[in-house]
Structures are given as structure tokens and as C-alpha cells.
Amino acid sequence: MCVRYLGLVLLAWLPGLLQAQMHCSPPQLTRGYFVPQQEKYNHGQTLTYSCDTGFKPVVEGWWAKSTCQNGDWTHTPNCTDISSCLPLAFENGKYENAQRGFYNNQETTKIICDDGFDTKLRxxxxxxxxxxxxxLPVCERNINACDKPGEIPHAVIINQELKEVYSHNSRLEYQCENGYTAGQANYGGAITCQDGSWTEPQSCSCSRSDEIQQNACKFTETL
Structure with missing residues (x-):
């Protein structure tokens, strides 16, 4: 009887606890103001904020929005000096260190370009x-980079995530499908990006010797 009563109490108490955990407290915003001003914000509720003269939000624009999501704000409302810089989104690269919300005036940071791209910054x-x-950060494609490789019949690329661009000297291994080999007693091979082109792969040839198996290979090739 006691156990059943305790279970009923928990069933009544837990939803309230979970709902309370999903609420957000009002943000502590110095050098700025936000609306609406409430004692707590429900999950999914959005507030809008702006900053005092000489300051700006830590996201693009002179005003910003933040939403309560499971007890936390999607970004912490904050006002930074107007002379500071927000991180830039640029293609084919990233910041060397973990990206921050803002950078102070005169502060420097390094960028790293993706595989197959180079920066023109000295x-x-x-x-x-x-x-x-x-x-401005710019990552340009290297003239010796390669596009993703073309199809190799009866083979798949292994141990490598497929990308759109590969740097010079990138090496990709491939494996032939069951019943096919590339070269003498090999089940696959490799291709390398050299001066903008992939080296020629060894063909995956039927490794089955008897007539029935050979016919099976021919049937597969017609699919």
C-alpha cells in the first residue's frame, strides 16, 4: 500500500520537477536591456535584447534574440564593446583555436584552411x-588539389570519409567486391592525388576460375 502511494506521489511530482528544470532564469545583462522582463521563462520562449551606446550584442546586428531551451539560453545574452569583433563565418577553413563569442580590439587569431585549400595571408x-x-580570412583551393575520385568499377573506398576536395599527395585505399581482385592476389589497391589528378587504379578483375563463377562475374558486370 505504501509503495503504491509513493508511486502515485512520484508520478504527480516528477512532471512538475521536469517542467521546473526546463524554465530559464532571466539573464544577467550588463550594459544592455531586454524584453520581456519576467521572473522566469518557459521552454521555447524568446527574449529580445539590445545594448547601451558604445556596445553591441555578441551576435550580428544591433539587437538580438535568445531562446530558452531546456533550462538554458540558446546563446547567453551579452553586450561587448563596439570596437570588438564577432567571429566571421568563412568557407573552407576555421579558427586555429576554439571559436569564441567575440575578440577584443587589436587582438589577432590564426585561421587554418581545410585539406586542399590554402590561405593567402602571409x-x-x-x-x-x-x-x-x-x-578578411580567405581559403582558396590549391592548384594541385584533386576533386573526389571517379568510380572504380567493383570497388569501394575504405577507411576514408568522402570529401569534395583532396590535397596533393592524399592517398585513398579501395577494396574490390567479393570475387574480384586488383593485381596479383590482392583484394584492392590505392590511388594518390598527384598534381591535381588521381593516379590510375588497378582494375578489379574477376578472380573466380571455373565457368560457373566466371558467368557469375559477367552477370554482375551487366547489372
């Missing part, structure tokens, strides 16, 4: 100057 660094990054 030092690889960009600097925040009165709210603007200089020079």
Missing part, C-alpha cells in the same frame, strides 16, 4: 581593428 593571422577583421 602570417595566417587576422586582426580585429575597431570592430572589423583585417585582412
Amino acid at each position: 602570417s595566417g593571422s587576422i586582426q580585429c581593428s575597431n570592430g572589423t577583421w583585417f585582412p
Whole structure:
């Protein structure tokens, strides 16, 4: 009887506890203001904030929104000095260190380009100057990079995530399907990116010797 009563109490108590955990407390926002101002915010509720003169939100624009999600704000409302810089989104690269919410005036940071891309910046660094990054981060494709390789009949690329661009000297291994081999007693091979082109792969040939098996290979090739 006691156990049943305790179970009923828990069933009545847990939803309230979970709902309370999903609430957000109002953010502590200095040098700015937000609406609506409430004692607590429900899951999914959004507030809007702006900053005092000489400051700006830590996201793009002179005003910003943040939403209560499972007890936390989608970004912590914050106002930073107007001379600071927000991180830039740029293609085919990233910041060397973990990206921060904002960077102070005159602060520098390095960028790293993705595989197959190079930066034209001499030092690889960009600097925040009165709210603007200089020079702008750009990652350009290397002239010796390769596109993703073409199809190799009866084979699949192994141990490598397929990408759109590969750097010079990138090496990809492939494995032939069951019943096929590439070369003498090998089940696969490798191709290498050399000066913008992939080396020629060894063909995956039928390794079965008797007539029935050979016919099975021929049937597979017609599919």
C-alpha cells in the first residue's frame, strides 16, 4: 500500500520537477536591456535584447534574440564593446583555436584552411581593428588539389570519409567486391592525388576460375 502511494506521489511530482528544470532564469545583462522582463521563462520562449551606446550584442546586428531551451539560453545574452569583433563565418577553413563569442580590439587569431585549400595571408593571422577583421580570412583551393575520385568499377573506398576536395599527395585505399581482385592476389589497391589528378587504379578483375563463377562475374558486370 505504501509503495503504491509513493508511486502515485512520484508520478504527480516528477512532471512538475521536469517542467521546473526546463524554465530559464532571466539573464544577467550588463550594459544592455531586454524584453520581456519576467521572473522566469518557459521552454521555447524568446527574449529580445539590445545594448547601451558604445556596445553591441555578441551576435550580428544591433539587437538580438535568445531562446530558452531546456533550462538554458540558446546563446547567453551579452553586450561587448563596439570596437570588438564577432567571429566571421568563412568557407573552407576555421579558427586555429576554439571559436569564441567575440575578440577584443587589436587582438589577432590564426585561421587554418581545410585539406586542399590554402590561405593567402602571409602570417595566417587576422586582426580585429575597431570592430572589423583585417585582412578578411580567405581559403582558396590549391592548384594541385584533386576533386573526389571517379568510380572504380567493383570497388569501394575504405577507411576514408568522402570529401569534395583532396590535397596533393592524399592517398585513398579501395577494396574490390567479393570475387574480384586488383593485381596479383590482392583484394584492392590505392590511388594518390598527384598534381591535381588521381593516379590510375588497378582494375578489379574477376578472380573466380571455373565457368560457373566466371558467368557469375559477367552477370554482375551487366547489372
